[in-house]
Amino acid sequence: MTRLAGQCHCGAVQASIEGIAAAELSLRACQCGFCRRHGAMSTSHPQARITIAAGEGALNRYRFGQKLSDFLICANCGSYVGSLAETDIGPIAILNVRGVDLPGFEGRAAEPMTYDGETPEARTERRKARWSPAELTAQPSRA
Amino acid sequence: MSEAFAWRAGGCHCGGVRFEVALPSRVEAQSCNCSMCAKTGFVHVIVPESRFRLTKGADRLAEYTFNTRVAKHLFCSECGIKSFYRPRSNPDGWSVNARCLDEVEGLEIVIEAFDGQNWEANGASLAHLSREHA
Numbered sequence: 001m002t003r004l005a006g007q008c009h010c011g012a013v014q015a016s017i018e019g020i021a022a023a024e025l026s027l028r029a030c031q032c033g034f035c036r037r038h039g040a041m042s043t044s045h046p047q048a049r050i051t052i053a054a055g056e057g058a059l060n061r062y063r064f065g066q067k068l069s070d071f072l073i074c075a076n077c078g079s080y081v082g083s084l085a086e087t088d089i090g091p092i093a094i095l096n097v098r099g100v101d102l103p104g105f106e107g108r109a110a111e112p113m114t115y116d117g118e119t120p121e122a123r124t125e126r127r128k129a130r131w132s133p134a135e136l137t138a139q140p141s142r143a
Numbered sequence: 144m145s146e147a148f149a150w151r152a153g154g155c156h157c158g159g160v161r162f163e164v165a166l167p168s169r170v171e172a173q174s175c176n177c178s179m180c181a182k183t184g185f186v187h188v189i190v191p192e193s194r195f196r197l198t199k200g201a202d203r204l205a206e207y208t209f210n211t212r213v214a215k216h217l218f219c220s221e222c223g224i225k226s227f228y229r230p231r232s233n234p235d236g237w238s239v240n241a242r243c244l245d246e247v248e249g250l251e252i253v254i255e256a257f258d259g260q261n262w263e264a265n266g267a268s269l270a271h272l273s274r275e276h277a
Contacts (some may be wrong), residue, residue: 009182010209034156037224037242039184062222064157073223077207078216079182080223099182 006100008079022104029110093134160200177259236273
């Protein structure tokens with residue numbers, strides 16, 4: 001099974017996406033003020049599974065705008081790991097390929113995305129169709 | 144200070160950290176490939192001490208260091224944005240993140256690749272950027 005794994009700079013937070021090969025995963029550069037400042041490059045796929053492993057207190061959760069998802073920041077090194085939303089189909093997430101140095105995307109340009117003007121309902125539906133089912137765990141992931 | 148510089152404001156995403164930096168109309172910026180910069184996407188605009196001022200949020204900054212611990216990586220403890228920091232190449236100056244400037248109109252930013260993976264061979268090439276001009 002295809003599995004791409006990475007971690008934040010200090011290693012306190014580990015992340016992986018499993019089930020879809022890197023070549024089949026999209027790479028998106030959201031143009032909002034938060035993602036631009038982080039230089040974020042996001043990936044996810046509805047048929048892939050994202051796991052984020054972080055010990056207690058290792059993640060800061062930041063919310064802004066419509067406050068529909070948590071943006072996960074390593075409390076120690078400041079790396080932006082990804083975003084996690086609770087929905088009626090369960091928790092879903094994206095990973096910041098840059099922030100956790102996810103392998104398999106080398107040389108690819110991220111596609112600029114803008115989501116301005118989306119209603120909260122439309123945003124959640126888009127994310128449910130595109131983001132990955134996710135688990136946030138305190139257990140270290142497999143190496 | 145020379146009239147060729149204009150103060151420009153910037154900051155993190157949540158607004159907790161704000162800074163001002165004095166820049167000419169054309170600046171060289173570095174995009175670095177080291178393990179830290181690759182993870183933050185930091186675009187370096189390095190200036191001398193006198194051309195940077197923190198205007199808000201000193202108490203919001205979290206500091207992260209590693210390896211030689213000379214560089215002081217500073218990020219907003221609320222939104223995680225690293226809008227400026229004290230770089231190892233220029234511990235007498237500041238490196239501002241071009242991604243965090245409010246307004247870039249009238250500012251030409253020329254981004255060059257910097258090979259920070261081979262820092263020992265290349266770090267000294269940036270030293271002049273934080274030198275105070277007479």
